[in-house]
Structures are given as structure tokens and as C-alpha cells.
Amino acid sequence: MGRVCVEGIKLRCVVAFFLALLVMSSTAIAAAPSRIGEYSSSAEILAWINSYRSKPAPDDVAPAVLRLSRLGMFKDPESAGVYVGFLAGMIGSNPDRAEKLITKLLAMAPEDNWALVRAIAYSGHPEWRTLLLKAMERMPARKVMITRFVDGKLPTLEQIVINKDEALIQKVRAYFTWKKSGGDKNVDAKPATLEPSPDLLDTLWGYYFATGDERPLGRIIAFLPLSKDRDSVERLTIGSMAKYTLASNASRDFVLLASLKKTNTQQPKEIAPILTEVIEAAETVETGRLRKDAFAALEELKRKGPNSKRNVTWWGQVGQGVLAAGCIVAAATGHVELGLPCVVGGGLSGAALQMWGSQQ
DSSP states (O other): OOOOEETTEEOTTHHHHHHHHHHHTTOOOOOOOSSOOTTOOHHHHHHHHHHGGGSOOGGGHHHHHHHHHHTTTTSSGGGOHHHHHHHHHHHHHOTTTHHHHHHHHTTSOGGGHHHHHHHHHHSOOTTHHHHHHHHHTTOGGGHHHHHHHHTTSSOOGGGBOOSTTOHHHHHHHHHHOOOOOTTGGGSOSSOOOBOOOHHHHHHHHHHHHHHOOHHHHHHHHHTGGGGGOSSOHHHHHHHHHHHHHHHHHHTTOHHHHHHHHHHHTTOOTTTHHHHHHHHHHHHHTOHHHHHHHHHHHHHHHHHHOGGGOOOGGGGGGOOTTTTTTHHHHHHHHTOHHHHHHHHHTOTTHHHHHHHHHHTO
């Protein structure tokens, strides 16, 4: 999926977010199928993933992922984050079954093996490096990728960096740290890092869908201060997406809502007020207010911009593929049919621009 940079800022997620919010109120919620079969659609699988944590079905995971591969859902790495995260969560939360699951998934299309490699590395499995090395013989085309993960030259979810000084992430690390796995002493002193992005947010939600784990949830919570960012459109949009999806999902998922309340009392001052707002929006089912706030903040940044350098034409430079981030908004709220265009390839970007323009 193409990335469009203007003055050093990545814009691929902006229109997706607004399209998702605009269309969401008029879309119907698809019911998750009880089983995944050979002819399941991507919409059905996405709905199944969304409800998995409440209805675990480990035996259906391999068929679901193989079906996604046949449907071409891994062709674009930037629109497959929710699937990679889900698979990572399954591997990490089922360590005794992990090797068997990986063996089954080696039957996926060879060009899709990158997703399996990344999922293993992101899983937090105590022996994820060993699992990768064992699988490398069956995935020779991904030898370089595997080696770089094993050597610490490619980042895992442990290396998410939200702020440059890492002050905030240090304060909340206790709530979302994956256990260090064996062999970390061999990782470079300055490992690669993961910065906030739409596909990373997708990945974290996918992990949460698989497990209901508070660790990926904590990472998403740590994105909330980005909703106050006024220097970067992408960071502001990602923060707004994290805020909206947390509130929208928690408004229907009382277990998630309880988790947010539990962690809120121990959050640092940069997070607590925003999380309180999320909780209130979820309890009163007033997520529309968060959407309006996001519109207003992005409108202000568009109008003023850092150093007042941007203008309206800046928005028109978003190209094809900007809908990837909308997948997670759709998945988190159960609107799977909205997720389809972005996972398929972003063919609605022109329509999205028109819809965004009509709101000005």
C-alpha cells in the first residue's frame, strides 16, 4: 500500500478514519459465524475474530488464516495488521499449541509467509526465536526477515516507542510489557523500534481480539496522548482512532470497560484525563462526541498547521491505499462490511476524499 509523505508527515490513515466514522452510523452489524469453513468470506472471518475472545475456537484458527491467505488478505502488509495481531495473540497465548499451529500455517501461500514470521516475532512466546529458526527451513524466501528478527534488527511489540524521550512509555510500562524471551541479551544495544501507525494499532487490536489480554490494551491506551498532538496529522489521527475505538468497543463490551476503569486509577497524568473521557463516552454511549472532537482538532491543525505552513490543498495529496486504518475501526465496532474495502486494497480513496471534502 502506498505511503504519501508531505513535509515528512505520513497521511495514509487520515481519510480512512473519517470515512469510517462517517459511514459507521449507517452500516449494519454483521453476525459472527459459529464456525469457519472453506467458503467463509473475509467479512465473516473478521466478525469471527472480533468475537473470538468471548467464544474461543482454537481449532478454527488455522483454517481461518489459510482461508484469508486464499482470499488474498495478506497481499498488502499495511492492511493486514488485525490478522497478524490476531495470529500473534493465538501463538503467544497458547504456547503449548504454538508449534503445531505454525506447522499447519506453513501451508499458506509462500508470498504470505511474512505474516506468519511477523506474528511469531510479535507473539511474546517465550521461545519465539526458536520457533522462527525451526520454521525457516520451510520458508527459505523469508530467511533474511527471520534472521533480522532473531538478531534484533527488526522490532517486536516490545520495542514500541510512542514519545521520543520514552518518558510516558516508562510510566505505563508495567501495564503492557511483554515478558522478555530467552536470548534478549544478544539483541543490539540500540534495537529497532516501532512507532505508532495505523497498522500497528490494527495489530494491537488483533492481539486483543485473540486474547482479551491487558497488555495490547495497555499499548492502545498509551496511544491516547497522541489525540492531543498538534504537530503531526498522523499522530493526531492515530491518537483519535485509539480514543474512538476504545470508547466504541467498551460501550458494548463490559469486560473491556471494567479493564479500562481498573487501569485508569493508576495511569499517569498524561493519560488519565483522556481515558476518563473514553470511559464516560462508553458508559453514556456518546462516542459521537469523540468523533466531533477529532474533526475539530484535525480541522484546526489543517487550518493552522505547524508554523502555519499547510493549506487546504495539502489534504488533496492523499493517494490510493489510505483506507487501511479504517479496518480496525470497523473490526473494533463490529462493522465488518466497512472493513472490506480497506482490506481488499483501498479502492474507495477517491470517494473518501469526496466525503471528507463535503464536510468542510
